Amino acid sequence: MNLRYENLAEHLLNAIAQNLYRPGERMPSVRQLSQQHRVSTATAVSALRRLEDQGHIEARQRSGYYVRARTRSPLQEPAMSAPPREPTLVTGQELVLRLIKAANNPKIVQLGAAVPAAAFLPTRKMAQISASVARRYGQRLAHYEFPPGAPELRRQIARRMSEHGCPVDPNDILITNGCQEAITLALRAATRPGDIVAIESPTFYGLLQIIESLSLRAIEIPTHPRDGIALDALQLACEQWPIKACIAVPNYSNPLGYCMSNERKRALVELVNRNRIVLIEDDVYGDLGFGLQRPSPAKSWDNEERVLYCSSFSKSLSPGMRVGWLVARPLHEQTEYLKYVSNLATPTLVQLAVADMLAAGGYERHLRQVRNQYRQAVERMTAAIGAYFPPGTRVTQPAGGFVLWVELPESVDATALSRRALPQDISIAPGPIFSATQKYRNFIRLNCAVDWDERLNQALVKLGQMVGAK
Numbered sequence: 339m340n341l342r343y344e345n346l347a348e349h350l351l352n353a354i355a356q357n358l359y360r361p362g363e364r365m366p367s368v369r370q371l372s373q374q375h376r377v378s379t380a381t382a383v384s385a386l387r388r389l390e391d392q393g394h395i396e397a398r399q400r401s402g403y404y405v406r407a408r409t410r411s412p413l414q415e416p417a418m419s420a421p422p423r424e425p426t427l428v429t430g431q432e433l434v435l436r437l438i439k440a441a442n443n444p445k446i447v448q449l450g451a452a453v454p455a456a457a458f459l460p461t462r463k464m465a466q467i468s469a470s471v472a473r474r475y476g477q478r479l480a481h482y483e484f485p486p487g488a489p490e491l492r493r494q495i496a497r498r499m500s501e502h503g504c505p506v507d508p509n510d511i512l513i514t515n516g517c518q519e520a521i522t523l524a525l526r527a528a529t530r531p532g533d534i535v536a537i538e539s540p541t542f543y544g545l546l547q548i549i550e551s552l553s554l555r556a557i558e559i560p561t562h563p564r565d566g567i568a569l570d571a572l573q574l575a576c577e578q579w580p581i582k583a584c585i586a587v588p589n590y591s592n593p594l595g596y597c598m599s600n601e602r603k604r605a606l607v608e609l610v611n612r613n614r615i616v617l618i619e620d621d622v623y624g625d626l627g628f629g630l631q632r633p634s635p636a637k638s639w640d641n642e643e644r645v646l647y648c649s650s651f652s653k654s655l656s657p658g659m660r661v662g663w664l665v666a667r668p669l670h671e672q673t674e675y676l677k678y679v680s681n682l683a684t685p686t687l688v689q690l691a692v693a694d695m696l697a698a699g700g701y702e703r704h705l706r707q708v709r710n711q712y713r714q715a716v717e718r719m720t721a722a723i724g725a726y727f728p729p730g731t732r733v734t735q736p737a738g739g740f741v742l743w744v745e746l747p748e749s750v751d752a753t754a755l756s757r758r759a760l761p762q763d764i765s766i767a768p769g770p771i772f773s774a775t776q777k778y779r780n781f782i783r784l785n786c787a788v789d790w791d792e793r794l795n796q797a798l799v800k801l802g803q804m805v806g807a808k
């Protein structure tokens with residue numbers, strides 16, 4: 339015999355099937371269901387949660403339950419990239435500044451910049467910890483925490499890295515202003531102007547800006563949306579060109595979201611050792627996988643100290659706190675000096691606050707919760723793209739992180755689309771800014787870690803209509 343909540347759930351599901359509640363529309367509240375169907379609030383809640391578990395509806399914070407977008411059919415993923423096989427100077431990054439400025443405008447639906455909304459971050463907890471640190475450390479906060487950084491934070495980072503297969507000495511860790519500065523310092527120490535660096539294609543546009551600012555040349559390596567950088571193509575490039583460094587994101591890359599297998603990570607490290615080049619590993623998304631176990635960094639297989647490891651807490655704790663780190667043992671003194679002459683130090687308060695969060699176990703508790711939130715956000719965005727975008731659209735299937743790489747029909751110009759979307763208060767990241775040679779004309783990257791409400795739903799409907807209108 340069916341329970342009352344099962345009967346109510348079946349009634350609501352039939353209503354959804356008959357389009358009485360359309361994708362993106364709000365379901366009746368718990369109170370409304372209780373009154374209309376003469377059931378207890380507990381029964382109404384159980385019915386809604388059953389539909390949520392089955393994937394028919396989704397809960398939105400402080401807003402209620404909404405009908406999930408239904409895809410026409412499973413979306414295919416983009417094919418492996420095929421960039422030019424020659425080094426080039428990086429140009430055409432002017433559009434990035436407009437994208438970043440849009441991220442500061444609260445009127446705009448932020449699908450462009452890969453910045454998580456406050457709902458995905460432990461903002462209240464970090465505020466409490468920061469206040470506690472300010473009371474306990476007093477005068478220390480008024481002074482520079484000169485490189486390599488606060489010993490409390492370096493010890494906590496070393497402990498976590500050791501737990502993930504990377505035993506490092508706290509003295510080899512350099513605290514930086516985010517992962518972006520860590521990569522910059524690593525490149526400045528490992529290369530000289532005019533040198534060639536190998537990069538994934540597509541790659542994060544911030545990396546391209548660093549390469550451009552250092553007058554380096556980039557050679558784009560074909561990259562698969564699930565397997566990662568093509569090792570055979572990278573080996574061929576090393577044989578043809580005097581490559582000094584390779585920059586890769588083995589765990590949940592931006593924008594593809596792939597996670598390299600352990601076998602491929604080991605092979606990548608063996609490749610850089612064999613060719614006597616440096617691997618700069620960006621592991622900023624490593625903590626944000628959708629599975630239960632955190633993947634090992636490529637540095638786990640680094641026996642020759644050729645992997646310069648870069649990461650930060652910007653995507654997991656707070657983008658505004660700007661706390662990152664670099665492990666570059668052979669170049670530690672050089673990167674420490676470069677850090678000092680660049681900006682003296684990373685702020686003391688934020689270093690000690692993050693150290694407290696790690697020491698008390700709060701960071702791991704937050705990760706256990708937020709990983710599932712990111713997974714749900716990616717699934718919701720994928721479903722919305724399938725429902726609102728035209729046939730022929732392809733989407734990556736990331737294993738972690740919170741961005742999607744979307745291939746639009748060939749007739750769509752992503753840069754023109756971004757210009758048309760901005761006056762509609764929608765920000766997207768067009769594909770050409772993810773390439774040193776402005777490839778990916780009909781690709782966009784979308785940030786999924788946004789507040790899911792009716793405003794976002796309507797923005798995705800409008801964006802799909804603009805894509806369909808070419």
